[in-house]
Amino acid sequence: MQVFRIYFKIIKKQLGQLSIYIGVFLAMAIMFSFTSPTSSIDDFTQSKTRVAFINEDENSILIEGFKEYLGNHSVYVPIQNEMDKLQDALFFRDVDYIAKIPMGFTKGIIAGKNSQIEKTVVSGSTSSIYTDMLVNKYFNTVKLYLSSYKDITQEELVKQVAKDLKIETKVQMKRTGEKSANTGNIKYFFNYLAYVLISVIVLGVSSIMMVFNNTNLRRRNLCSPIKNASINLQILLGNIIFSTVCWGLLIGVSFILYRGQMLTTNAIYFCINSFVFTLTALSMSFLVGILIKSRNAQSGISNVLSLGLCFLSGVFVPQEFLSENVLAMAKFTPTYWFVKANNDIGNLSNFSMDNLSPVFMYMLIELGFAVAIVSVALVMSKRKQLKGS
C-alpha cells in the first residue's frame, strides 16, 4: 500500500489550502441557505408588500385609519424622506411601494375633490398593482360614505370603512395529500453542496493526480515491482476515501446546522443524492487531473467548471427562474439532475415507490454521467501513455 500511503502524504501537505477552501465555501453555503426564502405551505397566508409610508399632510384621523388598514396588508419600512434613500430602497426592492400623502390630501378627500396619493413604484410590478388595489379600495369606500352622508365626522367615517373592509373571502387550501414536508432551508444547503463538492474535490484530486501523472515520476513508478493495475487501484481507493471524507464532513456540518430538519426521511435521501453526486464530482476531477499540466491551469479550470455548472443548472439561481434555453442546455450537465433530485426530495411527503422512482432515475443519470466521464478519462490516459508522455 505504498501508493496509498503516499496519496495521503500529499493530501496532508495540501491540507492547509484545502481547508481554507472548505471553510470559505461552507461560510458561503451557510449564508446562502439562510438568505434563501422559506415558505410554509400549509395554511393560506396573505402576501404582504413592503411599503414606505410618508405623510406630508396633517395627522388626520382619516390618514391614521388608512395607515392602519394598509398596515394590515403590508409591512411598513421606515425610511427617511430623502429622495436618494427612497430611490435606493426601491432599486434594491427593500420597498415595493412608496406612498407619499401630499399636503392637503385629507381636506381634498373630505371636500370630495380628486386628491391623489403620490406613489413611486417599479412600474408594472405585481406588488405595486396589488398595493394600488388596496389604496383605491380604501378611498373608494370612503368616497361612497362621503357622498351619502354629507356631515359624517372623520371618526365615524373611518369606523364604518374599517368595518366594511374587515370582511374577508373564505380561502380554502387544497391539500395534495398529507402535510407537506418542511425542508425549506436544507434543500438550498444541499443544492449549494454541488458547488462546494465540485470545487473541493476537483482541487484536491486533480492536484494529486498531477503528481502521479508527472511524466518522470510515472516512468519511475512503472519500473517498480508493483503492478500498474495495483498502483491505479490504490490511487482510486485514495480518491474515493478522500471524496467520501469531504462528503462526510459536509454532511456533518449540515447536521450541526439543521438538526431538526436533518432527522427526517427527506434528509436521508438528500444524503444519498449528495453521495451519488460526490462520485460524479470525483469522476470530473479524475478527468481534470489527466487533462491539466500546471497548477495555474488547475485553479482556472476548477473555478470555471464549478461556477459554470452551478450557474447553469440552478444551484445559485433556482431552476424555476431560469429560461427554457438555459435549462435545455443544463440537461447535459450532472448538476442539473442533482438539483432536480434535491427539489423533488424536498417536496416529498409520501415515500411510496411511485413518488421515489423519479428521484432514483435522476440519481441514475448522475451515475451515468460519472461512468461516461470516467470512460473518457481512461481513454485519454491510455492515449497519453501510448504517446509516451
Next chain:
Amino acid sequence: MFWHIFSNRLKCIIRDKQLVFWTLVFPLILATLFSMTLINISKQEAFKSIDIAVVNNEAYQKDVGFKNFLTEASQGDNKLFNINLTTKEEAEKLLDNGKVEGYITVETQINLVVKNSGLNQTIIKSVLDEYNQTVSAVNSIVTDNPTALQNGLLEDVGKRIEFTKNIQAGTKEKPDSAVNYFYTLIAMACLYGSFFGLKEITDIQADLSKRAARLNVAPVHKLKVLVSGLCAGFAVLLLEISILLSYLVFAMKVDFGDQIGYILLTCFVGCATGISFGAIVSAIIKKREGVKTAILIGATMTACFLSGMMYGNMKYIVEKNVPILAYINPAALITDAFYALYYYDTPTRFFTNIGLLSGLTVIFCLVTYLIIRRQKYASI
C-alpha cells in the same frame, strides 16, 4: 527610455497567459453566466394577468352583480384575470396541473380555492374581498339611509376612481436590480487588475525576483521604471475592461444608462484603483508571491461580496448599516458609480464616488512609492 521600458513591460504582461485569463477571460465567462441566469429574474416581478377558473354553477349565473364585477376585472388592456368558466371537476384538474392559480365557487357565499400562498393568490382574494366589502358598504348605507339609492349610490359604486398618481424616481420607470450584478463584475475585473500591480512591484523590487535584481543594476531612475511599468499594466487593463464593457453592452444588452463619457471615466479610474491596490499590497506585505495573490483574491472577493456580487442586496445592507464600509470599499465605489449613472438624475453621487476612488488611488500610489523608494540591499 520610457517607451522602451513601456513596450517591454507590455510584452511581459500580454505573454502572461494566467494573468490574461483571470483579468479578461474569467470576467467574460462570468458575464455570460450571469446574463444567462439573471435575464429572467427581473421579468418575474412584472404583473401578468392571473389565470383563474370560475365554477359555472347556478348560483354564479344568478349572482348578476358578481358576474358583472368579474367580467369587468377580466377585460381591457390591464385586465387582472383570465377567466376560465368551467365545471368544478375541471377546475380542480386545472388547479392541480398548475394551469390556474385558483378557482372561485359561488355557493351561499363566494369561496376561493388555491393550492399555495403567494402574491397572485392574495390578489385574487383581495379582488373578491373588494366585491364583498362594497356590497357590505352599500348595504349598511341603504339600511341607514334608503334615499341614498335614489341619489345615485349605485352609480357611485360603479365609478371607481384612481387615488394614486405615479411619481417616477430617478431616470428609470422600471429600475432593474439585476444590473447591479454586472456592475460588480466590472468592479471585480478592475480589482483583478491588482495582479498587474503585483507583477510590476515583484519585477522591480530586487528582493522579490531575479528579474528585478537585474533591473535594479541598470542606470535608470527607479521611479521611471515603476511609472512606465504601471502605465503598461494600466493600458492592458483598460483595454480588457473596455472589451468587457462592450461585451456587456452590445452582446449581453446590459443597461448602463447613456452617459458614455462618464461610464468610460469610471472604468478609467477603476483600473487605476485596481492596479495601485495591487502595488500597495505587494509593497507592504513581504511574503511569497503565492501569499500575496491569495490576499489579493481574498480582498477582491470580499470587496465584491460587500458590493453585491453574490447577493444583490448586500450593497444596500452595507450602505444602510455600515455606511463607512461603502465609502472605503473600492468595489462598492465602482459599482455605485455605475449605479448612479444608471438610476440617478443628479450627478452628485457619481462624482462623490469618483472623487473617493481617485483619493484611494492617490493614497495607494503614494504609500507604495514611499515604501519602495531608495531601498538598497547588501545581500539578496
